[in-house]
Structures are given as C-alpha cells and as structure tokens.
Amino acid sequence: MSSAQQKIDDLLDRLNQDRSPRSPHMSGHTPFGGLPPARPSLPIGLNSNSNSPTMQRPRHLAFAHKANDNTEVERRLKEIMKNSGDLxxxxxxxxxxxxEMEHIEELGNGTxxxxxxxxxxxxxxxIAVKQMRRSGNSDEAKxxxxxxxxxxxxxxxxxxxxLGxxxxxSEVWICMELMDTCFDKLLKRLKQAVPEEVLGKVSVATVEALAYLKDYHNxxxxxxxxxxxxLDSKGNVKLCDFGISGRLVDSMAKSRSAGCAAYMAPERIEPDPQNPDYDVRADVWSLGITLVELATGVFPYQDCKTDFEVLTKVIGTDPPSLPKDKDFSTEFRNFVACCLTKDKKQRPKYTKLKNHIFIKKYQETEVNVGDWYVRALESVGDRAAIRKASSPE
Structure with missing residues (x-):
C-alpha cells in the first residue's frame, strides 16, 4: 500500500468513528448547519502506532495536559453561563x-x-435553536x-x-435567527443548478464571512x-456552523480536525511531512468545490461510491472545473479555477480573492436572490415552501 493510500485510510478511520454516511449526498445535511458529527482529534496520516512525538508523550504529561485542557473548557463554559438565557x-x-421557549417543529438532526x-x-x-446534550466529553465541549x-x-x-x-x-441551546433553508437541501429540492448571478452573491457572502473570521477572530x-x-426569502446568504472551526497560530491551523471529506483540500488529505500545517486556503478550496456543485447541480466527484474514492481522486487527478459546454462567464470560470488550484502555495487567500473581478462585479451588481428563490420553488411546485418563504414570522 502506498503512503498516500495509508494516509487516506487513516483519515477515513477517524472520519467514520462517529459518522454513519459515506457519501456527501447521503449524509442528511441539515439547515442552520445542523450539528456536525463528533470530529477526530488525531493528526491526519497518523494512527495509534505512529512514531510521532505527539503520540509518544509520557502518560503523566498527557494526563496533566488533558486535566488542564478540561479545566480551561469548564472555565470558558462557566463564563458563558453567566449570560445564559439573555436573548x-x-x-x-x-x-x-x-x-418560555415553545417547540414548533424539528428542522434537522445531527450526531x-x-x-x-x-x-x-x-x-x-x-427562531432556530441548536440543541446539544452535555456528555462530559471534553472534545465535544470544545x-x-x-x-x-x-x-x-x-x-x-x-x-x-x-441571539444568545x-x-x-445537561444541555446547551444556541439560539439563532431563523433562515429558510441551506443550499444543500435547496439543490436536492430543485434538482437543477443555481444561476451564476446568484452564485456571485453566494461567493461574495462566503468570502466576506470567511475573511471576517480570519481578520477579527483569527x-x-x-x-x-x-x-x-x-438562505432566506429576503435574499440573505449567510455562513453557519462553527463547531469545528479552529484557532490560527501564526496564520496556520495546527489541528488535524476534519470537516466533510468530500470538500477537503488536498493539503489536508495528504499533508506535506515537512510542513503539515494548513491555512485559510483550505477553506478556499472547499468554496471552489461548493461552487462547482451548485453551478452544475451535481457533486463534482459524483461517480465515486466511497469517501476513499473521493479522497484518492482529489489527490491523484486534476481539480474539478466548470463544464466547457455550459454558458458560464470567463470571470466565473477563472474564479473557480483560482479556488481549485491544487498547489496551496499558488491558491489565493482572501485579500486576493476579494479583489478578483468576479467578486468585484457581484459586490456592485444588484441581484434579487430572494425573488429567484421564490420563483425556483414555484418552478418545482413546492407550495408548502413557497408559503413558508412568503409568510411573515
């Protein structure tokens, strides 16, 4: 077995510890981010028999580190608890x-x-409320x-x-503004691609949100x-679900915590042994995969039956691109190609992305995303969703 295959196997072992689905389109994604499966904490490419110095930490030091970690988690949680119930x-x-919170209906389930x-x-x-049980597991608490x-x-x-x-x-409830849907569910409902002008606004919103996270919260x-x-019926596009977000140290992420394998950047699947850390450009790759999926209506690695096949293709083949026979603008094609540059050193960060002609265009161009959303629902005869999108709270 090659070293690349071994690294993918190790990654999949950890991804599947708490995750049942193997295909990104069978995973029961939920709106409002749903709740992410429990995420692995071991570095990608390492298993329990690894010779990594991290894995060889003496037991008494590892125990002390764990105890200190748990103490810090509890301290931060107690600090947040002071404002519990203030909405x-x-x-x-x-x-x-x-x-004083009245249950209306379930919106989605997660692990x-x-x-x-x-x-x-x-x-x-x-409003939308993300409800999580406190299990006592320190990784879940983090x-x-x-x-x-x-x-x-x-x-x-x-x-x-x-909102608070x-x-x-026994529980943690995160109260959030109510949005209508997520693009994953919408794509399944519409069974058709999202227009380029709408994706222009999606790109602007996502790049701005990611840049904000980096610039203001590191x-x-x-x-x-x-x-x-x-997405909501007013045309607002917003990023959510920060449970596996990571703190950057010198602009680099040290943790190997995984997201969804299907959208993972090559440098996270097969890290450079000399420089295993990654930075915000990993999220830029994920945005590129997302845009190809939304622009075509299908996941770019749709022929793969397992995560292993997806990850192998990400590493071993050219990046996905927008189909040549479709009527996409040169600016959009170039933007997606920039996001899906395989070499992370050549892939742009947010400052450069925000100056891309495609982003500049849709920062200024008016697009009625809400109107498109309602018309798209009408086109598939989704009357219940139309009533929901059109009715006041």
Whole structure:
C-alpha cells in the first residue's frame, strides 16, 4: 500500500468513528448547519502506532495536559453561563427562562443533537435553536464552546446571527435567527443548478464571512460546504456552523480536525511531512468545490461510491472545473479555477480573492436572490415552501 493510500485510510478511520454516511449526498445535511458529527482529534496520516512525538508523550504529561485542557473548557463554559438565557431579539434584551421557549417543529438532526424551530414567547419571535446534550466529553465541549464563542462575538451580516444561549447542567441551546433553508437541501429540492448571478452573491457572502473570521477572530472555518451556507426569502446568504472551526497560530491551523471529506483540500488529505500545517486556503478550496456543485447541480466527484474514492481522486487527478459546454462567464470560470488550484502555495487567500473581478462585479451588481428563490420553488411546485418563504414570522 502506498503512503498516500495509508494516509487516506487513516483519515477515513477517524472520519467514520462517529459518522454513519459515506457519501456527501447521503449524509442528511441539515439547515442552520445542523450539528456536525463528533470530529477526530488525531493528526491526519497518523494512527495509534505512529512514531510521532505527539503520540509518544509520557502518560503523566498527557494526563496533566488533558486535566488542564478540561479545566480551561469548564472555565470558558462557566463564563458563558453567566449570560445564559439573555436573548437579544430585535435590539431588546430578554432575560428568558428556558420554559418560555415553545417547540414548533424539528428542522434537522445531527450526531451531537438537533436543530428545532421554536417560538420565544415573551417576544413572539420564531427562531432556530441548536440543541446539544452535555456528555462530559471534553472534545465535544470544545466544539460547543467554539460554536458559541464564534457566533456570539461575530458582527458580520454574512454570518448567521446568534441571539444568545441557554446552558444547563445537561444541555446547551444556541439560539439563532431563523433562515429558510441551506443550499444543500435547496439543490436536492430543485434538482437543477443555481444561476451564476446568484452564485456571485453566494461567493461574495462566503468570502466576506470567511475573511471576517480570519481578520477579527483569527479563526478558520474548516467545514465550508452547501449545507453550511444558508438562505432566506429576503435574499440573505449567510455562513453557519462553527463547531469545528479552529484557532490560527501564526496564520496556520495546527489541528488535524476534519470537516466533510468530500470538500477537503488536498493539503489536508495528504499533508506535506515537512510542513503539515494548513491555512485559510483550505477553506478556499472547499468554496471552489461548493461552487462547482451548485453551478452544475451535481457533486463534482459524483461517480465515486466511497469517501476513499473521493479522497484518492482529489489527490491523484486534476481539480474539478466548470463544464466547457455550459454558458458560464470567463470571470466565473477563472474564479473557480483560482479556488481549485491544487498547489496551496499558488491558491489565493482572501485579500486576493476579494479583489478578483468576479467578486468585484457581484459586490456592485444588484441581484434579487430572494425573488429567484421564490420563483425556483414555484418552478418545482413546492407550495408548502413557497408559503413558508412568503409568510411573515
């Protein structure tokens, strides 16, 4: 077995520890980011028999590190708990008892919990609530804290707005603005590609959101994909789900925590042994894969039956591109090609991306994304979704 195959096998072993589906289109993606499966913590390419110095840390040192880690997690969680129940809704703070939240319907399920639509009875506002159980697992606690901290501290119109949270001894609820759907579910519903002008606005929103995370919070998202890009009937496009986001050290991500294998950049699948760290350009690759999927209506590696085949193709073949027989602009083709540059050193970061002619064009061009969304639903006769998109809260 080649070293590349071994690395892919090791990665898949960790990806599948807590994940049942193997295909990106059979994974039951949920709107509002759903809830990510529990993520692996071992470095890609290493297994329990690795000779890595990290894996050979003496037990008493590893235990001390773990204890310190858990103490820090608990400290941060207790700090957040001080504001548990304080919800900012329509510029007014409500000191809310969890019993004042009325369940309306389920929106989606994930490995770690579920997302529900709820009514905040004191204000009458309908919101989305990501509900997670506190299991005592420190890795899960870290993901919860990362998700809460990123959305609570973010002030960017392209990132889903967090209204506050509830933290009890057994559960964590993250309260968010309610969006209509995610692009993954919408693509399945429409069974047709998304127009280039709409993807122009999607690209602007996603690049701006990712750049904001990097510039203001020193964070890399690590799980950019259609299910984590949300849409509403007003035409707002927003990024969500920050549970596996990572802190950057000297602009590099040290952790090997995985996102969805299908959208993973080559340097995360097969790290350079001399320079295994990766940076925001890994998310740029994921955006490129996402745009190809939305622009064509099909996942670019659709012929692959397993994650292993997908990852092998990512490493061993040329990057996907927009079909030559489709009527895409030169600017869009070039933007996607930039995102899907295989050599990470040649792939642009956000400053360069934001100056790309395609992004510049759609920063200025008016596109009624909300109107397109409603008309797209009408085209497939989705009356329930049309009523939902057209009705006030």
């Amino acid at each position: 900012l809704i329509d510029d007014k703070v409500y000191y809310t008892d969890i019993k 770690c919990g579920h997302v529900v639509k709820m009514k905040h009875k004191p204000s009458g506002k309908v 993901r919860i804290i990362m998700d809460i901290e990123v959305v609570l501290k973010s002030d960017c119109k392209y990132i889903v707005k967090c 949270c509830f933290i009890t001894e 964070v890399i998202h690590r799980d950019v994909k259609p299910s984590n890009i949300l």
